Amino acid sequence: MLDHTLLTDVLPSPDTLFSTLLTEVSWQTMLHRGGPVPRLIAVQGALSESTKGAYPIYRHPADSLPPLHPFSATVALIRDVVQERVGGKEGVAVFNHVLIQHYRGGADYISEHSDKTLDILRGSAIVNVSLGAQRTMTLRPKKxxxxxxxxxENGEPPAVERIALPHNSLFVLGMRSNMRYQHGIKHDNRPFGQKSVEEQAFGGERISLTFRCIATFLVPRSLPASPPLDVDGGEVGDSEVRFLIYGQGAKSKEVGAAHVVPLPPNKLEEDEERKAVEEEVSAVIRAFGEENFRADSFDWEEWYGAGFDVIHFS
Structure with missing residues (x-):
């Protein structure tokens, strides 16, 4: 039994939400393998309720991670609806992180992949809210x-699913489906006039908000440090800020024993230290690859259980 579903008509005043997000969100370009990804990106999140100054960190294949901003007013409103519809009763994991993506037209896309669960609270769901032009998500079963x-016995191979994501919809991706399928949105280079009314809406632009329950955190060694939290640049104002990392996806699971985040290899002068960091980067990238292509044979404890402290992958 798979655990993904689509809900429609989930938000009040969705047209207004779309237009507000276009200007309210601080859009950035994200680099992967030396080039920009084909869509604009922003990251927002909530401070930890238990540890002063701690922010959630979601690591995935990218040359650098965009700075994390606090939930803006509109995103917070959407998050509250997501929490109510999917989070359920009090005590259930809180959606404390969102990756916001602006698909500017049919040429923008995201390649098929499985979400990397190193930092996602185990057993929680991933929720994607769609506003704007309708795009189609492909769910492709892994080999x-x-x-x-x-x-x-009497088994039939699972089929590729193509799921239309209309304006004001909410797609829930459970961990079982994420393990067994890759998902993505292909580029759509058809002439604009050949697209449906739903696909032409909002000039073909789409905003997606992917909410996750993150269980790995960064905390600046020198407080206070005010958002946005630029974990890649490592600087706030004129003074360099180093971060501690702890939680599910880190080597230290508790804040009291949190480790300092290693600097990128190209900023390390000692050969031995640089080699150790490069080996850890290689290990986490390999683990990401294993999760991307394996299905039920992916052993989370084997590949992720010991944790990683690196956050710079380029």
Whole structure:
């Protein structure tokens, strides 16, 4: 049984929310493998309620992580609806992080992938809110999952799913589906006039907000440090700020024993220290790759359990 579903008509005044987000969000370009990804990016999040100054960090393949800003007013409103619809009763994990993406037209896309769960609270769901032009998400079963299903008695291989994500919709992706499928949004280079009314809406622009429950945190060694938190640049004002990392995806699971985040290899002068950091970067990238292509055989404890402290992958 798979655990993904689509809900529609979830937000009040969705047209206003879309237009407000266009100007309210601090859009940035994110680099991956030396080039810009084909969409604009922003990251927002909430301070930890238990540790002063701690911010959630979600690590995924990218040359650098965009700075994390506090939830803006409009994003906070949307987050509250998501929390009510998906988070459920009090005590259930809180959606404390959102990756916001602006698809400026049909040429913008995201390649098929599985979300990397190193820092995502185990057992929680991933929620994507769509505003603007309708785009189609592809859910493609991984080869390992197809082979396993085909080998079962009377088993039929799972099919590729193509799910339209209309304006004002909410897509819930559970961990089982994330493990067995890759998801993505292909570029759509059809002439604008050949697209449906829903696809032409808002001039073809779409904003997606992917909410996650993050269980790994950064805290500046020198407080106070005010948002935005630029974990890649490592500077706030004129003084260099180093960060501590702790939680599910880090080597230290508790804040009291948090480790200092290693500097990028190109900023380390000692050969031995640089080599150790490079090896850790290689290990986390390999683990990301294993999760991207394995299905039920992916062993979270084997690949992620010991944790990683690096946050710079380029």
């Amino acid at each position: 390992e999952f197809v082979a396993a299903a085909s080998n079962e």
